Amino acid sequence: MQSPILLPARMNLVEDALTDLEIAVLEFPFAEIVADFRNSMEEVLSSNRKKKVWIPYRQLNNGLLACASTLTHGFEYLDTGDYRALAVGTVENPLRVPTPEQIHELVMIWAQEWAKQFDGKGKTDQVNSVCDRFLENIAIIPTNWNWQPITPKTLIQNINAEKGLGYQAKLLRS
Secondary structure (H helix, E strand, C coil), rough: CCCCCCCCCCCCHHHHHCCCEEEEEEEECCCCCCCHHHHHHHHHHHCCCCCCCCCCCHHHHHHHHCCCCEEEEEEECCCCCCEEEEEEEEECCCCCCCCHHHHHHHHHHHHHHHHHHHCCCCCCCCHHHHHHHHHHHHHHHCCCCCEEEEEEHEEEEEEEEHHHHCCCCCCCCC
16 A cells, blocks of 8 residues: 655635735724723732733624624734734625724623623722723724725735744735
8 A cells, every 4th residue: 555645735826816805904992991901900809919800802702703794803913912803805795894883882792791790809899990990991982993994915914924823925926
């Protein structure tokens, strides 16, 4: 029996294959407010030891993905310290994204549910103060918060390459 032979694979990308894609990104403008809440809650909850508070981005992103058919991923972390959502539309499934106001409604529900997790923990007045401040800050919709169109080329250039999580695709001609 002959062992399988591994042959190197080559491929060329058709340059116009991505031209019909409609791509848009939306920055998450609440990252600093969320981080401040987490840090404040860690301080309030810890007595002598450091209490770690995790940010439940997965729940927010799952909600976003369930509500928007063209959303490819929710607010994912980028190495720039930003979080941004990505939506991709095709000819068969055109880009339809929720408005920032609609997303803000979901963010508010997510923030309220997250804050509820701290009921009955730590000193009630301190926990309530931190939660109230968080919810007041996150209730403000930023001005000029809109989906930004990007090109496919922008999307595939050097995506987290230094961590091995992405790649830089080069379009080749035959």
